[in-house]
Amino acid sequence: MIRPPLAAFALLLAVGPASAADAPRPNVLLLIADDLGWGECGFQHGPGTRSVADGGAGVVPTPHLDALAADGVRFTQGYVTASYCSPSRAGLLTGVHQTRFGHELNPVGAHNEHPLAGLPAGRKTLADHLQAEGYATALIGKWHLGGHPTAHPLRKGFERFWGFLHEGHTYADPFSGPPVVSFLRRKTLPDGRTDGVWNSPDGRLFLHTGAPIAEPPYDANNPILADGTPVTPEGYFTHALTREADRSLDAAAGRPFFLCVSYSAVHSPMQALPEDYEALSNIEDPQRRVFGGMLKALDESVGALRASLAQRGLAENTLVLFLSDNGGPTAELTSTNRPLRDGKGSLYEGGLRVPMLASWPGVFPAGTDFEEPVWTLDFTATALAAAGGDVPREWDGVDLRPILNGVGLPERTLAWRMGPKKALRSGDLKIVRPRQNADWELYDLAADRSESRDLAAARPADLDRLLALWAEREAEMVPPRQFKSN
Template sequence: MKLNRFLIALFLPFFILKPVSYGKDRVSQMPNLIILLADDLGYGELGCQGNQEIPTPNIDDIAKKGVRFSQGYVTAPNCSPSRAGLLTGKYGTRFGHEFNPTGAKNEEPGFGLPLSQQTIADSLQMAGYVNGLIGKWHLGGTAPYHPFRRGFDEFFGFTHEGHYFVPEPWKGTTTWLRRKVLPGGGQGIRTFGKVIYSTHLGNEPDYDANNPIVRGSQPVLEEEYFTDAITRESVDFIDRHANKPFFLFVSYNAVHSPLQAADKYMKKFKHIEDIQRRIFAAMLANLDDSVGDIMKKIEKEDLENDTLVFFLSDNGGPTKELTSSNLPLRGGKGQMYEGGIRVPFLFQWPGKVPAGKTYDRPVLSTDIFATIHAAAGVSKPKGEYIESYDLLPYLTGKHKEDPHEWLYWRQSHKAAFRVGDMKILRQSPKKWELYDLAKDPSETKDLSKEMPERLDLLYAGWEKINGNMVEPLFK
C-alpha cells in the first residue's frame, strides 16, 4: 500500500524524493507548449466536470482529445503561490513563496517569486524556445520580477492580482461590485443601470491602482474586453511564431473578480434569474470561446499534433464571491478542503496522450513542469527538490503506480497532507481532521476520532516534510 511505503520511508534518516524522469534523447522536432490557466474557476464549472448549466464546449474538447485529471491539485489555495509552484515545479514553501500578495503589497521590494528560483521559461529559453506570457502575472510587481527577467521574451498583461475587464466607465458590460455601504447608504443589493452593488463581502479591491496593462513594460490603453484582448494577443503570438518552437503561457484573469461580463454574453444567459450567477456564466462562456479561438488557430496553422496543451485553474472557486462552484467538493478558494486545492485539469497532445481518457489518481500542477521539460527534451534545472513528474508514462500505462507518494500543503496555520487516499487537514489553528477521499471525496465524515493512530501517522509525515520547508519571505 502507498501509505505503508510512505511510512517506512518516513523514518529513514533522509527522505529521498523520486527523481524526475526526462528523456535522454532530444526530440527531432521540438513541440510547441501551451498552458491555458483560468483564474478562480471552480472544480464543478465545466461541462466535462458535470456542469449542465453553462456550456463550455471548447474547453471540454481538450478533454475529449486528451486527458481529464479527476484529481488534479495545485500547490496552494490562492493565486500567487499556486502560480509559483506551476512555473518552478516546486512547492512554494520550499523557497518562501507561501502567501498571496494583494494590492499595494505587489509593489513592495521582495514580494515576488524569489530570484533564486529558475522558471520553466528560463530553461525553455536556453533550449531555444520563444516564450510568451499573455495576461496575469502576480509573481512580483517591481522591476526585478518582471517577466522579461524570468525567461519570457514577450509580455502583454498586468502584474498584480486582478484587473477590471474594460476601463471605467465599463461600457458594454454588466458589472457587479462589492461595497461595505451601498451608494446612498444601506445594506443589500442595489442596481444603477448596468452596475449592481452588493454589501455581501465588503469592498471590491482596488485592482487597477498602479497596475496598468502593459505591452512589454510600457502601459497601453486597452479598450477591448480583456478576455478577448488576451485571446487576440495569444493568436497573434502563435501567428508570428508558428515557424519556430514556442512556449505560450496564457494566463486569463477570468473568472476572477470583479464580476464584469460583456453584453453579448449576458444575452445568452438571460434565463438565469440570479444576476450574480448570470454575470459569472457570461464570463465563463466568454472564456470558453476564447480558448476555442486559440485552439482553432493551432489547427489552422496545422500545429495540433505538434502542440502540447494544458488547461487548469490556479485554485478553487470563491463561491460566495463569484458563485464559482466546486461541487461535489467541500470548501473553496483559501481553504485546504478539496474545493480549495483540487481544480479542473486537462491535457491534450494528439498522438502522444490517449484521447478521451480520465485519469483518476492524484496529480499536481508541478507535474506540468516535468512533463513539458521531458517533451521538449530539456535538461532539468539543478536542485535537490523538484516534486514534479513527467505524466506521459503514467498516462500511457508504462508506470502503474501513483505519480506522487504524498501531497503537501501549508499556508500559515492552514495545512494538509495526503498519502494514498487518506488526507489530513488543518483549517483552524489547532484542529486536524482526517478523511478517506476514496469513500468520501466531499469530506463529510471526519475520521480523526475513529482512527487516531492513522491521524498521528499522517501528521508525523506532514511534520517530516514540513521540516524541509522554509519560513515565508513575505506575508
Template structure:
C-alpha cells in the same frame, strides 16, 4: 544522385529548416483559468452551461480527475506552477494584494528558475499573455524571468473594462448601497451588493496593462485582448518551437460580463450568476480561437496543451461551484485545491481518457520539459513527469504523497487519506482526517476513529515542513 545533391544543397542553405523537419520539437501552451471551481466546466456533469473549448481538450486528451494545486489562492499557486516546486521551499506562501504587489521584496525569488527560463535556454520562443502576480517591481518582471514577450498586468486582478464600464454588466462589492442600506441594487448596468461585507479592491491602481514594460490603452474587453495577443504570438512563432502561457484573469473578480454574452444567458435570473456565466463563456470562446489558430497553422498535432485553474472557486464571491467537493478558495479542503486539470497532445496522449491518481501543478514543469526533450537539474522539482503514467507505461501512482502549508493551514494527502488543518489559529491546529476513496466531500472526520493513522500523518507532515524555511 541529382536529387540527393539538391537535398544536400538545400540542407546547407537552410540548416535550421532541415533540423526542424527532423526534430519537430513540440510547442507547449498552458491555459490557466483564475478562480475556476471544480464543477464549473463541461468536464463535470453538474455544470450549468456549455464550455465547448474546454470540453474539446477533455475529449481529445486526458482528464485528470484528482488534479491539485499547491495553494488555494493565486500567487503561491502560480509560483509552484512556474518552478515545479512547493512554494514553501522558497518561503513564498503569502498572497500579495493591492500595494503589497509593489513591495520590492515581494515576488517569486530570483533564485528560482522558471519554466519559461528552461524553455528559453533550450531555444524556445516564450510569451506570457494575461496575469503575472509573481512580483510587481522591475526585478520580478516576466521578461526578466524567461519570457521573451509579455502582455498583461502584474497584480492580482484587473477590470475587464475600466470605468465607466461601457458595454458590460458589472457587479461590485460594497459595504453599503448608495442609500446607506444593505442588500443588492442595480443602477443602470451596474449592480452593487453588500453580501460580502467588503468593498471591491482598487484592482487597477498602479497596475496598468503593459506591453513589455510600457503601459498601453486597451479598448477591448480584456479576455478578448488576451485572445488577440495569444493568437498573434502563435502566428508570429509558427516556424519555431514556442512556449505560450495564457494566464486568464477570468473568472476572477470584478464581475464584468460583455453585453453580447449577457444576452446569451438572459434566461439566468440571478444577475451574479448570469455575469459569471458570461465571463466563463467568453473565456471558453477565447480558448477556442487560440485552438483554431493552432489548427489553421498545422500546429495542433505538435502542441502539448495543459488546462487548469490556479485554485478552487470562491463561491459567495462568484457563485462558483466546487461540487462535490467541500470548501472553496482559501481552504485546504478539496474545494480549495482540487481543480479542473486537462492535458492534450494528439497522438501521444490517449484521447478521451481519464486518469484518477493524484497529480499536481508541480508536475507541469517536468512533464512539459520531458516532452520537449529538455533536461532539468535532478532533484530540483517536487513534480513528476506524467507522460509515462498517462500512457500506461508506468503503473504506479505518480505521487505517494502531496503536501500543503499555507500560513496557519496545513494538509497532507497520502494515498487515499487526507490530513487537514483548516484552522486560522496558528497555535491551535484542528486536525481532521478523511478517506477520499469513499468521502470525496470530506464529510466524515475519522480523526477519533483512526488516532494512530492521524498521528502518523501529522508526524509525516511535520517532517516535510521541517525541510522548509520557517514561516
C-alpha cells in the same frame, strides 16, 4: 520536498513509450483560468452534461473546454499547490513547491510591489528552462508573482509579456471601454442600505453587500503592459488577451514556443459583455448570470486559440495544458466547487482540487480520465521533459508522458501549507488543520471526497502516521517571505 524516490523518477524518464520518446519537441500552450471552481465545466460531469451549480440551476455551457477534454486527458484528482493565486502560480511556473523557497503568502494591492513579493532572485522558471532549449517564450495576461522591477516577467525567462502584474484587473475601461454588465461589491448601497442588492436604472450595474469588503481598486498602479510600456487594451479584456496570444504565435516565427496565457477570468471584478449576459437569460440570479458571461468569454477564447493552432498547422504538435489556479470563491463569484468542500483560500478539496486537462495528439490518450492524484508541478516537469530539457532534481513533479501511457505513478505524499493552514495527503487519506490552533482532521477521500466525516477520533493510528509524514515535509519548508508592512 514531496518528490518521488529518485530511482523511480529516473525510471519514469527512461521507459516512456515509443510514441512519447520519438515525438518531436512540442510547442507548449499553458492556459490558466483564475478562480474557476471544480464543478463549473461540463467535462467534470460526464458525457452529454454541461456545467452544474446549485444542484443543476445556473448552468453555464462550456463547449470548447469540453472539446479539449474530449481530445485529451481529464485529471479527476488534479491539485494545485496552494488555494491562492500567487503561491499556486509560484509552484506551477518554477516546478518547485513554493513553501521550499518561502513564497507562501498572497500579495494584494500595493503589497505586490514589495521586493519580497516576487520570486526569489535566481529562482528559475519554466520559461527560463525552455528559453535555454531554444523556445520562444511569452506570457499573456496575469503575472501576480511580483510587481517590483526585479520580478518582471521579462527578467524571469519570458521574451514577451502583455498583461498586468497584480492580482486582478477590470475587464473594460469604465469611461472609454465597451459597455459591460457589472456586479460589484460595496459595504453601503447608493440608497443607504447595508444589506442587499442595488441595480442601476439601465440594468448594467449591480452593487451588492454580500461580501466583507468593497471591490478593491484593481487597476491602481497596475497598468496593462506591452513588455514594459503601458497600453490601453481594445475591447473586452478576455478577448484582448486572446488576440495578443494569437499575435504571439506570429512572433514565434517558426521556433517551438512556450505560450502561457494566464487569463484573469473568472476572477473579480465581475463584469460581462451585455451580449454574453443576454445569452444566459435562463439564469435568474444576476450575479450568477454575470459570472456565466465571464465564463462564456473564457470558454470561447480557449476555442479560438485552439482553432488558430489548427489553422496554422500547429495543433498536432502542441501540448495544451489547462487548469485553474485554485478553487472558486463561491460567495464572491458563485463559482462552484461542488461536490467538494469549501473553495479558494481553504485547504479542503474545494480549494485545492481544480479542473485540469492535458492534450497532445498521438502522445496522450484522447478522451480518457486519469483517476490518480497529480498536481500542477507534474505539468511543469512534463513540459520541460517533452521539450528535451533535463528536469532538475529539486523539482517536485514527474513527467506524465510515461504515466499516461501505462507506467504506474510512483507513491508519493502531497503536502500544503498556507500560513497556519496545513494539509497532507498520503494514498486516499488526508489530514487538514484548517486554522490556527485547530485540531487536525482526517478524511478518507476514496469514500468521502466531500470531506464530511472526520475520522481523526476513530482512526488514531492513521492520524499519527500522517502527522509523522507531515513533520517530515514541514521540516523541508522555509518560513514564508514577509512582504506586508507592519
